[in-house]
Amino acid sequence: MALPAREQAKYWGIAAAVFFAIMWFLGDVILPFVLAMAVAYMLDPVADRLESWGLSRALSTVVITIVAAIIFVVAALLIIPTLIRQASDLVATAPQLFQDLQAFLTERFPSLLNEDSQIRQSLLQIGETIQSRGGELLQTALASAMSLFNVLMLVVLVPVITFYLLMDWDRMVSRIEALLPRDHAPIVRDLASKIDRTLAAFIRGQGTVCLILGTFYAVSLMLVGLNFGLVAGAIAGALTFIPYVGAIVGGALSIGLALFQFWGEWWWIAAVAGIFAVGQFVEGNILTPNLVGSSIGLHPVWLIFALTAFGTLFGFVGMLVAVPVAASLGVIARFAIERYQGSRLYRGLEETTSDQSSDTTE
Numbered sequence: 001m002a003l004p005a006r007e008q009a010k011y012w013g014i015a016a017a018v019f020f021a022i023m024w025f026l027g028d029v030i031l032p033f034v035l036a037m038a039v040a041y042m043l044d045p046v047a048d049r050l051e052s053w054g055l056s057r058a059l060s061t062v063v064i065t066i067v068a069a070i071i072f073v074v075a076a077l078l079i080i081p082t083l084i085r086q087a088s089d090l091v092a093t094a095p096q097l098f099q100d101l102q103a104f105l106t107e108r109f110p111s112l113l114n115e116d117s118q119i120r121q122s123l124l125q126i127g128e129t130i131q132s133r134g135g136e137l138l139q140t141a142l143a144s145a146m147s148l149f150n151v152l153m154l155v156v157l158v159p160v161i162t163f164y165l166l167m168d169w170d171r172m173v174s175r176i177e178a179l180l181p182r183d184h185a186p187i188v189r190d191l192a193s194k195i196d197r198t199l200a201a202f203i204r205g206q207g208t209v210c211l212i213l214g215t216f217y218a219v220s221l222m223l224v225g226l227n228f229g230l231v232a233g234a235i236a237g238a239l240t241f242i243p244y245v246g247a248i249v250g251g252a253l254s255i256g257l258a259l260f261q262f263w264g265e266w267w268w269i270a271a272v273a274g275i276f277a278v279g280q281f282v283e284g285n286i287l288t289p290n291l292v293g294s295s296i297g298l299h300p301v302w303l304i305f306a307l308t309a310f311g312t313l314f315g316f317v318g319m320l321v322a323v324p325v326a327a328s329l330g331v332i333a334r335f336a337i338e339r340y341q342g343s344r345l346y347r348g349l350e351e352t353t354s355d356q357s358s359d360t361t362e
Helices: 004-024 027-052 057-078 079-106 119-147 151-167 167-177 184-221 229-239 245-261 266-292 300-341 346-362
Strands: none
Touching: 004 300, 027 057, 027 151, 027 167, 027 184, 027 300, 057 151, 151 167, 184 229, 184 245, 184 266, 184 300, 229 245, 245 266, 300 346
16 A cells, blocks of 8 residues: 555655755765766766677776777867966956957947046946956866866766766666665656656757857857857857857857957958857757757756756755756656646546546446
């Protein structure tokens, strides 16, 4: 006999409270394990595919680890230094960009920017603030990143944990499935399957879209000669994880930089705008339909709220678990709505009685 609904709600509530308490008190401690679990989850289909080609699970894990290590080393040697240098240069150049903007406004709207104009003073203050605080901000972010992602965690701990999780992933899933309450195992298994499909469609698919678009934007912007094109492309690609935000932020940043760099050469400005137009067309008509799917159940507003709320409450660990939790809550909410719409509370006594009568007549 299954437990009453009130008892079930109590136990599931306790489990949720324990989950959030662990994130609250042990955020930095469990960070490498959360990172490793996320990486192992994304790489599990690759390991399954290698197994279908005849490799053992252990050998598949070794192959994936070697390939990932090569990619990481190449990125660390070729891409990351350039990205950091361009980001630093962008911060250092920001005051000059604002001076150019001031000169443009002075030329076009001289009455708005006299010596005592509030707009003039605001632009000067913004430029000075960015110059004085920009380097400090980068140094603080770098110091925080190094304290959060120390060398041991990046080079040793996360890859080692990922290796063992990936090798034992299917076994762990089977053991967890065996511990499900027998009365609710079919429902829990069905919900877990829907959550997995949602996460797979969004995280793996959207991650691939971010990588493709980020590479396309960065390479294209650098080819047209845009200063800081690698930074703008990386920002646009990373923010593509949140629908429409990547194109808006990256496009605005790139076109703004192009206006200052290519003023008077409108074809180059149009080329920068065209790059993002092509990127949006490819994303909306080719990448997202094929890699993510048209129905994943994660509305952009719900995703932004989850990222903001979990990031504010639990820091970087909260941002890592925000998408899985949001997907899980979305699946559970749809399941609850389906149950509610099939219940007597929603359908009413008369409709329920008429359905029973029709079943009896048949």
